[in-house]
Amino acid sequence: MMWLWVGLGLLVLAVALPLYLFHLHIFRKYLPFLYRIFQEKPLFIVPVGQPITDAEEVVLATTNNLSLHGCYLKASGPRKGVLLFGLEYGSNCWSCQPYCEFLRENGYDIFACETRGQGKSVAQDGYDPLQWVTTFEVEDFRAAVAYLKRRADADARGVGFFGLSKGGSAGLFVAAEDPYVRCCAVDGIFSTYTTMIPYMMKWVAIFTTRRIIIDCLPTWYFHYAAFRGLQNLERERRCVFPSLEKVIRRIAPRPLLMIHGSADNYIKPEMAKSLFRMAGPPKDFWLVDGAKHNQSMTQAGDEYKKRVLDFFDLHLAVKKNESVVSARHSLLG
Numbered sequence: 001m002m003w004l005w006v007g008l009g010l011l012v013l014a015v016a017l018p019l020y021l022f023h024l025h026i027f028r029k030y031l032p033f034l035y036r037i038f039q040e041k042p043l044f045i046v047p048v049g050q051p052i053t054d055a056e057e058v059v060l061a062t063t064n065n066l067s068l069h070g071c072y073l074k075a076s077g078p079r080k081g082v083l084l085f086g087l088e089y090g091s092n093c094w095s096c097q098p099y100c101e102f103l104r105e106n107g108y109d110i111f112a113c114e115t116r117g118q119g120k121s122v123a124q125d126g127y128d129p130l131q132w133v134t135t136f137e138v139e140d141f142r143a144a145v146a147y148l149k150r151r152a153d154a155d156a157r158g159v160g161f162f163g164l165s166k167g168g169s170a171g172l173f174v175a176a177e178d179p180y181v182r183c184c185a186v187d188g189i190f191s192t193y194t195t196m197i198p199y200m201m202k203w204v205a206i207f208t209t210r211r212i213i214i215d216c217l218p219t220w221y222f223h224y225a226a227f228r229g230l231q232n233l234e235r236e237r238r239c240v241f242p243s244l245e246k247v248i249r250r251i252a253p254r255p256l257l258m259i260h261g262s263a264d265n266y267i268k269p270e271m272a273k274s275l276f277r278m279a280g281p282p283k284d285f286w287l288v289d290g291a292k293h294n295q296s297m298t299q300a301g302d303e304y305k306k307r308v309l310d311f312f313d314l315h316l317a318v319k320k321n322e323s324v325v326s327a328r329h330s331l332l333g
Contacts (some may be wrong), residue, residue: 068143134242
């Protein structure tokens with residue numbers, strides 16, 4: 001009996017040891033490529049707007065007393081509602097104008113706020129923002145929503161959220177936890193984890209000279225490698241990359257509109273569709289034909305403006321005989 005157990009032990013060792021050595025080889029040879037590529041900043045031109053003459057410049061504080069810079073733009077004519085705008089990576093608060101001017105003209109106040117280390121907002125010691133969402137940006141959006149709640153002209157019914165790329169992704173975390181955000185329209189959003197896995201599979205195929213490595217690695221192993229890789233990067237960069245996949249369903253039953261470009265070379269349409277499937281209804285997905293990353297509005301023009309405006313008019317705008325006062329206690333406290 002003893003020899004049986006010895007034999008089984010040797011058999012397990014004979015199988016497990018090569019697998020473990022293969023695992024070490026993969027991590028040591030290919031994860032450094034992941035770390036390097038993950039931390040490379042995108043090459044596209046980041047829009048930077050100019051100050052708007054009738055804007056109210058805002059400075060607000062985070063929970064750890066960092067100063068964030070933003071602008072509040074009041075609607076032309078009677079106000080239908082208030083929108084929090086999520087800026088794309090690297091842009092300043094004034095760059096919201098091309099995306100939001102048509103909404104101002106149709107009755108919506110706009111508030112755009114730069115996250116820490118972006119625009120005029122104070123940088124945090126030891127933290128260098130990348131294009132990926134961290135809990136720091138989520139905390140900054142919490143501060144932005146808190147600011148909108150305490151304004152003298154706060155809308156007691158709640159606000160809508162409209163965001164691009166990184167800003168759109170970060171804002172959804174706060175929308176998922178706070179019902180004061182009544183509806184969300186986002187363009188070109190992504191989640192770090194599900195974006196990383198397809199790119200990892202592509203990178204390993206590029207950098208390896210042995211096709212057998214790709215053929216032998218199951219999909220679950222790439223999931224595991226992405227998880228471990230993110231853990232290591234979090235320690236190195238002193239931040240946390242939260243998972244949008246885990247919270248996006250909590251936005252329901254509040255409406256969600258996801259817009260994405262069919263020619264997006266950074267966040268592939270299938271990545272966006274995968275994330276969209278995780279959201280609960282009511283929801284709508286619009287794939288803009290021929291649009292690259294953050295270029296859906298440029299590509300679709302008036303149709304883009306109409307769809308976004310119709311979405312907020314349907315789900316956020318003040319309706320006839322709607323009681324604003326009755327909502328104040330439940331949403332603002």
